[in-house]
Amino acid sequence: MQEQNQIEGIRKFNRFYANLLGKIDQEIYSPAFPLTEARVLSEIEAQKGATATEIREKLGIDRGHMSRIVQKFEEDHLIVRQQSVKDKRQYGLLLTPDGQTVHNELVQKATKGVSKLVDPLEPPRLNELTAAMTKIQQLLSNSKQKSAPVTIRPYGPGDLGFIAHLHGTLYAESYQFSELFEYYVLKGLTEFMANHEGGELWIAEVDGEIAGSIAIAKSDDDTAQLRWFILAERFQGLGIGKRLMDTAMAFCKEQQYRHVFLWTVNILETARYLYSNYGFRVTEQKPNSDWTPSEVLEERWDADLAVEHANA
The missing domain is CATH 1.10.10.10 (Winged helix-like DNA-binding domain superfamily/Winged helix DNA-binding domain)
Known part of the structure; x- marks a missing residue:
């Protein structure tokens, strides 16, 4: 019954x-x-x-x-x-x-x-809605895809170009971002490749296929920046994003960073919900009309790890 x-x-x-x-x-x-x-x-x-x-x-x-x-x-x-x-x-x-x-x-x-x-939903309610939708998708996703082995590894030859491509295509198709956004991503990746001391970039693979990435870049001795967190649409809702976040945050603790920040845009509700679960909070907003037909808000999110280090 x-x-x-x-x-x-x-x-x-x-x-x-x-x-x-x-x-x-x-x-x-x-x-x-x-x-x-x-x-x-x-x-x-x-x-x-x-x-x-x-x-x-x-x-x-x-x-x-x-x-x-x-x-x-x-x-x-x-x-x-x-x-x-x-x-x-x-x-x-x-x-x-x-x-x-x-x-x-x-x-x-x-x-x-x-x-x-x-539009009538307040941000907390919208976060609840997108989280519930993600959970439904995760529970009802194709069982073969869910059971496929997931690997998180440091980046290798050819990976950074693919990550720039993934950013360019996904953001253009889903959010109408222009090619200037892909240029911005690619420029940052090449700078990271030239000097990534104190940082690392990880690739998520599902059954040998690249699904997404995340990176930590050193800002100063105490502060790191979380960058290039992305998942291809077909792999979203499978818990891979959480695994990438766990990997990045564990690295920050190993490197004894006391503070982590990231930049995102206000339309990425699922990512924003995940960031909040890891202790990040919005600390700054600024308008950006360079990447999209209509203006979006860039947001800086910060998380303080000093308390955890003090208790370690």
């Missing part, structure tokens, strides 16, 4: 959430570009080079319907087919520049729709 009540509770939440998102979808999509087509376009962007069959099976779309969508996208010059290097019989799907433009417009509309939805 208890299990039946739990199942009904899940179904009730599903009905509520589907109705909630449906209201957003009505404002974003139109008969000329319905939701299913938007989902296919997003998957083509996310799974660059995936075949039509792979995308169809992931989204649960009828074979005939998928075929018509692909044909329409090709006629509208939104996608191109590219022959697989592994199997000459297979063709992956890629967005054209026009397709990328359409995808970016849909992302912007979706972002505005969600922002409008959560």
